[in-house]
Amino acid sequence: MQHASPPNPAADARRGLWLGVLGVFLFALTIPMTRLAGGPASDPQLDPLFVALGRAAVAGLLSLAYLMLTRAPWPTPAQWPPLALTASCVVFGFPLLMGYAVREVDAIHASVISGLLPLATAVMAALVNRQRASLGFWLCALAGTALVIGFAAWRGGGALVVADAWLLGAVLAGALGYVSGARLSAQMKPEQVISWALVLALPMTLPVAIVAWPTAPVRASAWLGFGYVALFSMWLGFFAWYRALALGGALRVSQVQLLQPFLSMLLAVPLLGEKLDLATVGFALAVMGTVWLGRRMPAAGAPAPVPPAKEPRVSSA
Incomplete structure (x- = not known):
């Protein structure tokens, strides 16, 4: 009989860090x-509603195909509400708000505002998981x-x-969705978290996408942008990101996003x-700098334990 390997918090933290870096790299192009998909207000391409949903x-x-092929177990009744919360934030809230925002402001502007996402995620983690962060962290x-x-x-002429309100709303939605998904990732495979959230939203997203399908021709580059955000930003990036948050803790791993605004700004130069x-x-x-300082501040309390699933789960290989 095989015995499970003993837990190794240090190894899990390292894996969480590197998976977080991978997730940030995939998200940096979002x-x-x-x-690119929606275009600026002066030269619109795909409608932001169509891009988001x-x-x-x-x-x-x-996700539906993936869950069927892997024979993923159904979520327990207690897991459906947090899945709905995750979906409302990362499937609807963040993409819609970001899509409408970047039609009005350039990607570099949006990247600076989204630089607040690591701290917002850490704040959400501290509040939701009842972690006692230091006064210095809150000041940061x-x-x-x-x-x-x-x-x-300053960019708005005073x-x-x-x-900007849309961007700040996107940051809050993304932060709450990350933390909610991370908590679920302690109960089910992280890749199943985003997949079930997407499947749960499918009865709403698919009909809207069909109705909002563009009737006017758009540039091939717009479809390229749409393809990227559909495959990587909306799906595969979360495979790495939710597992990273589950392994390393949302309060700390979220700070890896320190790299994301710089990558987004740099990539906007050749792409746009x-x-x-x-x-x-x-x-x-x-x-x-404030994000880096916040990461250095101690988090005194251990996170509140994530409630285990109420029914025994059999993981598929």
């Missing part, structure tokens, strides 16, 4: 590719928020624009022809 529909069909979170709002006001200026880089560095 903002530029969403902008169409990509979820494609990923949902792939406030400082990062103030910097992001200051940057948005006032915030509607797109956008230009970086020193002031924008300076704001991005300042925001990332």
Whole structure:
């Protein structure tokens, strides 16, 4: 009879870190590719509603096939509500808000605002998982928020624009979805978390995607952007990301996203022809500095235990 290997927290933390890096690399292209798919307001391509729910529909069909082929067990009754919460955040909230935002502002602007996502995820983790973060951590979170709002006001000529509110809403939705998915990843395989969330949303995403299918021709590059966000941003990226959060802890692994805004900004230059200026880089560095400092601050309390599934689960090989 084979015995399970003893838990190795240090090894799990390392695996979580590297899987987090992989997930961040896949997610870094989300903002530029969403902008590529939807186009700017002056030259619109695919409708943001179609990009957001169409990509979820494609990923949902792939998820359905994956769950059937792997004979994944059905979620328990207690797991359906958190799956619905995860779906509402990462299938609907984040893609829709981000899609409409990047039609009004460039990808570099959106990348700076989304730089707040690691701290937002850590804050959500601290609140939802009842982790006692230090005063310094909360001060860093406030400082990062103030910097992001200051940057948005500066780019908006002294006032915030509607797109900035959409971006901040996307950050909050993404953070809550990450934490909810991470908690579920302690009960089921992480790749099944995003797959079940997408399948749960399929009765809504598929009909809307069919109705919103573009009738006017769009550039091939727009379809390329759509294909990327459907396959990688909406599906495969979460395979790595949720497993990383489950192994290394959402409060800490989320800080790997420190790399994401820089990667997104750099990739927007060749993909979209956008230009970086020193002031924008300076704001991005300042925001990332608060994230880095927040990561260094101690989290005194251990996370609250994730409730186990109420029914025994048989994992498929």
